[in-house]
Amino acid sequence: MALRILTDEEIQTVSMKLAVDCMADAFRQHAAGNLVAPGRLTSDVNIGQLVFTVGATTAPHRVVGFRCYDFQQLSSPRRAELTVLLDADDGHLLGIVTGPLLGALRTGAIGGVAIDHLARRDTETLGLIGAGYQARTQLAAALAVRSFNTVRVFSRDQQKRQQFTDQMRSQFDCDIQEVETARHAAEEADVLICATTSSHPVIEARWLKPGVHINTIGPKFKGSHEVGLDVAGLATRLVTDSSAQLEADGETLLLHGMPQLDCVEDLSTIVASQGGGTGDHRLATDTTLFISLGLAGTEVFLAKRLMDSMEDGLQ
């Protein structure tokens, strides 16, 4: 059989709904012990810094694999990102994904699963801070799991913000507004997504509506964080997708040494316990914060699903 290679051209055709469903499956498998997801590895070679997230699934397929990207090239438009799948039984190569879209799709879809299981059902306003490729997939994922009357987008870069808003309007049938301040994006939001690379907090706790659900995608470290301790302190529930990564990040984390760290729940457990449930269990006044760390193995899980479904499509 010829080597299966998926490029961004093919990944682009995947619906966010399918990706969110696949990630919900991945969390259930993780809770059942069928998805092995250790913390990531990094190797610094001066002119590059390769990051590897290694993972394995034992169900429904026995696959070992990894995603790799060069941290120094994150802003390069030509950069590759490799996701490699190996058969766990005889080690043969199942396939390779070559572009960065899969990682963004998976991170978006994980954000969608978090919103689906943590946010209130009767959402009206979505706040989005950030206008990069992570913001794009987070928005798509939020719209795949909830309805919103209004989306308010803020980014410091006015030109980028406008371009992003125009593009999103052409893709989604929804009132997508460009707003002038982060506060304006945050204060009416039922769901608020922070998808920036900012090293300083982009929101303040006092702006937030009671009962808001927040996804934080960007930096979470002591020296660099897009969401501060005020918001973590306000949250009645903190949830992460990767407890292993939370542990691996250790002392570098903003939450290190804080009482909140001991209360962080695992999204896998929540998804597994809710079945197909969608946030019904939450209290109206719950303020929830999802700390997106990137559960390892989810890229492998998603890539395998996509390769199989594309193969089925060809038959």
Add this chain to the structure above:
Amino acid sequence: MALRILTDEEIQTVSMKLAVDCMADAFRQHAAGNLVAPGRLTSDVNIGQLVFTVGATTAPHRVVGFRCYDFQQLSSPRRAELTVLLDADDGHLLGIVTGPLLGALRTGAIGGVAIDHLARRDTETLGLIGAGYQARTQLAAALAVRSFNTVRVFSRDQQKRQQFTDQMRSQFDCDIQEVETARHAAEEADVLICATTSSHPVIEARWLKPGVHINTIGPKFKGSHEVGLDVAGLATRLVTDSSAQLEADGETLLLHGMPQLDCVEDLSTIVASQGGGTGDHRLATDTTLFISLGLAGTEVFLAKRLMDSMEDGLQ
């Protein structure tokens, strides 16, 4: 440009002479600081154990890359090994090697460089212990850099040994003998190669001829080593290809805590200082031991060279 993929079918056509020359270049670049080679990374995911050797070259090309294999699949005939090359300036994918042959070719070629720079010139007998794929490339590399009247091959598995010897006879114009004991392979050898997976020493110091050069490819750990401290104690020079890996292996190494560890020389320095030289500097009575650890970045260096030369060949 289409993605360049090299399979084992293409790697098989590469001459060992070219690979040895390329590895000698790699050691010179390493000595000059142009090849970055940190210790390897390992990630255990229960049903697999992925090993990554990451490396970068800054000359003659700026390339970041890695080799990856599943340690649990080393004996599987279908197993893949990935070597991935990324452009260090914009992160685009330069190419992928998909099979395990490149790694074996490179480890063989490194052994050839060691023999070329450490063994006496007037060699007559080559001893080889082991009959696996590493033994094959070590033999090819030894024959690429020195002439031998006789090659004596020992492996515990009589059937495998005979099969190996038959195959090698058909490939090399040389008197290749199958011998009944490791001692018989070792005692007349001017160059002795240990390429086994044995956890117990396969040779004894008292068997060795003064002035012998030894390559040890297999395990080198306290609990598992194919060459014991008696041989390390006899050696007047100990040389490794990767001081970084020697350091990374730390307390697990057989040599840990031994005075010899402080005397281990770096093959890169020797190659760089000898120019194109070939072992002329050694004393006739020098007994040399090459500890092959697998310098990271050499797979990336070799893969880049092969891709470029194959591309030239197509023009």
